[in-house]
Amino acid sequence: MAIVTIERKVLEKNDELAEQNRELFRKSATFVINLVSSPGSGKTSLLEKTIESLKGKIKIAVIEGDVQTDLDAQRVAKFDVPVVQLVTNGGCHLDAKLVQDAVSRLELDGVNLLVIENVGNLVCPAGYDLGEAMKVVVASTTEGDDKPLKYPAMFRNASVLIINKIDLLPYLNCNLAELKKNALQINPNLAVFEVSCTTGSGIKEWSDWLFART
Ligand code: MG
Ligand code: ZN
Secondary structure (H helix, E strand, O other), X not given: OHHHHHHHHHHHHHHHHHHHHHHHHHHOOOEEEEEEOOOOOOHHHHHHHHHHHHEOOEOEEEEEEEOOOOHHHHHHHOOOOOEEEEEXXXXXXXXXXXXXXXXOOOOOOOOOEEEEEOOOOOOHHHHOOOOOOEEEEEEEHHHOOOHHHHOHHHHHHXXXXXXXXXXXXXXXXXXXXXHHHHHHHHOOXXXXXXXXXXXXXXXHHHHHHHHOOO
């Protein structure tokens, strides 16, 4: 029982810091998304495509969360957007304090969109508010159609579901209708986009939707 209490205290403290972050984002009029998924779903590829699609229209900044390496931050930096890398050294999620530290190294004034790419993990990032406007969960077709049933908290707490790698559907044992049904059964309010970062399909629809919120 003691463990439950400690965990609750950690989350209470996190929520407090997340509210501070949210206030900061509100002041700079920055729309913030928290990009979550399991490892290898294509969060960074989606981010690259989204930046490409929105560049010149709005100002974007990125916080990259990774367990090790700054490889993803290097990929994003090529697009000439401000990026701060957070390395968790084994930690399996970002928290509001880490994001606060990263934000202190960014100039938020004039930034319309801040994308926080979380550590690849569908479990604890669901419980950690970072101060974002919404969580965007990426599920790729290569992971099958049962992810929402296995990780319901993440799908319940997200506002958007991006189904990635739809170009691979003919080769996979993944039922797209089933995947959507499973997700919407857990969270009927999810906005769903079907994309392929390889062919570019669906990227415009998603980017337009995001642009309308900034
Ligand atoms: Mg990544
Ligand atoms: Zn964790």
